[in-house]
Amino acid sequence: MNAPEATGRFEADEVDAWFGTKQVLRKVNLLIPERRITAVIGPSGCGKSTFIRCLNRMHELVPGARITGRIRLDGENIYAPEVDPVLLRRRVGMVFQKPNPFPTMSIRDNVLSGLRLTGALDRSRAEAIAEQALRGAALWDEVKDRLGEPGIGLSGGQQQRLCIARTLAVSPEVVLMDEPCSALDPIATARIEDLLSELKARYTIVIVTHNMQQAARVSDRTAFFLTGELIEVAETDTLFTSPTDRRTEDYITGKFG
Template identity: 75%
Template sequence: MTSTDSPLSAPSTSPGDDAEPATKVRVRGLNAWFGTHQVLHEVSMDIPERQVTAVIGPSGCGKSTFIRCINRMHELVPGARMEGSIQLDGEDVYRERVDPVLLRRRVGMVFQKPNPFPSMSIRDNVLSGMRLTRRAIGAHGNAIVESALRQAALWDEVKDKLNEPGTSLSGGQQQRLCIARTLAVEPDVVLMDEPCSALDPIATARIEDLLHELRRHYTIIIVTHNLQQATRVSDRTGFFFTGELVEYDATDKLFTSPSDRRTEDYITGKFG
């Protein structure tokens, strides 16, 4: 495999508007540990392509560990391990010849707290993901930066100050800059771990509006404690509790007629 190869084969052709969406990520029998502490128990889940899937549940239930297993960030923690199968476009992301760095090019991550690189300009922040994943930039840098910032709904706000530090932006702008950095490498899947928890309501609304646009091109999995946010932005929702996937269904159905009492108790505020 050369450094420019994709870690997995190309994705399947997108279905028509009237067809059921294809499965982009298929998880089967996922178990995960930190040392001897098991944090996920036999999780199985099909994530449809070009939709937003929300992952909800109380703190410590395994939500973040679940998404970190998808792009193999879980294995970066000393003592962490997993068992089971995770497939991207039908191919196992944990098979031996998959380069985790190149996998993370296809499965990007946006973290809870905006984390632009403080020593880099806005422009270099956008391009940093490409450099980290060994993508050639060449003469296309300006076009890449503009395209990614436009997708992140940030271009008009920063186009005249691309050489200023990324940390000079507001919190909400920094988070959209981090989204642009993720999109610049042209991923198939975008993982978001509580991307709005550190933002004010106005910045949160901008991110939520952005998700509605991004779902047209990307498969998005978002971890959120905000149940109202899950109902606003997602097509499907999975409820995790004590490391188990209790229920997974269309968002409207899960929130209006859950099939498990634990789901109902959580969404009605009886615990959490």
């Protein structure tokens, strides 16, 4: 399905988004380079989660929500009428704030769920795919002897890595992460952060985070949002050491937020 040049490069162009009559994104223009980690930071309610939910067309699933503007993935407008959002989401995976493994499924079935739900599972390769995805999410060694046990029996951090494995099993180009560590303890958070730097060799990663230290630790580029606007985007080192906008500086030095 993916063309050879399909690498997961996003370009957002004049993106506006609303919940009902409330505008939550204003004229956002942002380039997300392929195979790097882009962090999206900003105070609560700044539109950062909404923005990444526009990237896999999840925003429009909320009743009353809409979006205008263009978002191109590898040069192709994902809001063009001929684009099927269901197929798009197989290329742009998502990991959520709270670990949400499927409660009725075993660890193995959770990993394979994406392929099963889309009817794309090659049974003869199921075990290999599950192992590969679990290794990719740095969970294999912890669960290899109990793949048949329920996914919700794992710890919070393991559940979140299971959700990452589930996302990787569909072989997306992009992985969106909406505050993936906010429900986890520091050790589990550190494991996921380590994992991110491994994943960027193969995936474009966009991570929303409340935690500026986390953005500084894991990301290559950082975008700062405030009240629905993109204030500043730069290489992470640059943004945290010499921000050009006064509001960015105030936020990263803790004057508000």
